Amino acid sequence: MGGFTRHRRSGRVIATFTGFEADLLRSLTGQLVELLRNESATVDDRDPFEALMDFSGPTAPPEDPVLARLFPSAYADDDEAASEFRRFTEGALRDGKAQAASTVIDTLEEAGLPPLLEEDGLMIDVELDEPEAMTWLRSFNDVRLALATRLGVEDDDEDYWWSLPDEDPRAQAHDIYQWVGGLQETLVDALSRG
Template sequence: MPGTFEPLPGGGAAVALDEVEISIIRSLAVQLLELIGPGPGEDRPDDPLAELFAEGPSEPPADPVLKRLFPDAYSDPEQDPGSPREAEEQRAHSAEFRRYTENDLRAGKRENALAVIRSLDELSSPGEGGAVLKLSVQESRQWLGALNDLRLAIGSRLDIVDEDETDDLYRLPDEDPRKPMVMAYLWLGGLQETLVSTLMP
């Protein structure tokens, strides 16, 4: 079980984590929360219907990590948008879609990161031997979402566009300043892969 998720009887997943691993995942989840930003403030409307239809941003984020986490819905950077008019129409559709969906997407990603932090904080004091984290099916799905977001964020900082590029990362010399981030990226990928397998019927 060390370093890999395994299915629990009746659903859910478990993984053994040591103190360092717990600290790394928690720190990354906190950083992800800070990047995504706070939720609605105290001034949010009392009317839940009004909040449901509250508009979000229409422009893509400037930060490249947030751009990866919240991509445009109607544009593909690898595809020719066609004529200037078609490109303008794509931008307009993307802006409209973003306006009505990004707030919900941010809330979902925020809740997933918070679920990771809460579940780690609820672990009994791990001590030198670490602890076994046990997740329900719902918590497993939230962890899966958060692990995916963490890998997207780190991959963006490492300029990884395609998963096939990860082969080169294994060969980075130890003195390369990207090495710690690369190791975290690859380790989270292993966790993500084994967690996916626990959720498959």
Template sequence: MAGTGIHVPMQQVEAQHLAELVEQFLDLLRETEWGADAALSRLTPAVYPEDAEASAEFAEATSADLLDRRAADARVVQNGLGSLGEATDGRDELVLTPSEADAWLRTLAALRLVIASRLGIEDDPAPDPEDPRLGVYEWLGYRLELLVEAADELDI
């Protein structure tokens, strides 16, 4: 596909699965009160780990804005996936601007954090290897790697 920007290969089936994950992520952001879900807490980590009261105060003041920005990034991903799904030319490549690529990177990383939280991954992946969520977690890592490599080629 012609065009300037960051070229990201994406099969239709991958786009469909990623769109479902992004929609679930947006639902989580919309429907869950901050602090009520460990995954959201992981998206807004304590800034003062040694001072729980100061961290809670900071989180209360900033978490809504941070989660709103995460939702805006996720909508950028949704729009990109939607444009791929609307293509009638059989293309299997997205072309992203640098700002779109940044939103994609943040969203894919956030999705991985949510899944890692669900799997109990802290430092090293040690969940049940039969858990299908682990495959999704690893696939998102692969997608992140492809995006980073594509951005590196353009020195962005």
């Protein structure tokens, strides 16, 4: 994994992914979009202004542990305030996270990732301007939180993960979690060099 760098002349953030890596990113972000939109999927054919002014969002925390981690309670000691805050904000937050993940997918596909990966040795070059890079960064954070929640990753548990045999699916999923974290770090570093 080479990760992200800043192009000296254009100032754009660039990375090259193998076809496998790009397809893995597409899969992870696709699963995130599905999770975010599955619970809140509604057909909204109202007037756009009416939809914008609709604050009838969810008031209870999500049951799915990943969604609960992505949308924590804003007021831990005040259930009523937390419920009202969630009602006014969670829908837009979900849409923003789903859009960020969709942007990653769209960018990879625009860079040449085919709908079904069939080619060995395929390389995908991605160039991002600063706003696009920030969107990718937000999406990486959401993917990492989702993976950490599903895996049960906790602070200072590295010894546990290193003790698992390589063929253990949990170890493989943890490797993906670490890989996304490494990409996130290189993206932060590339952005800081702007």
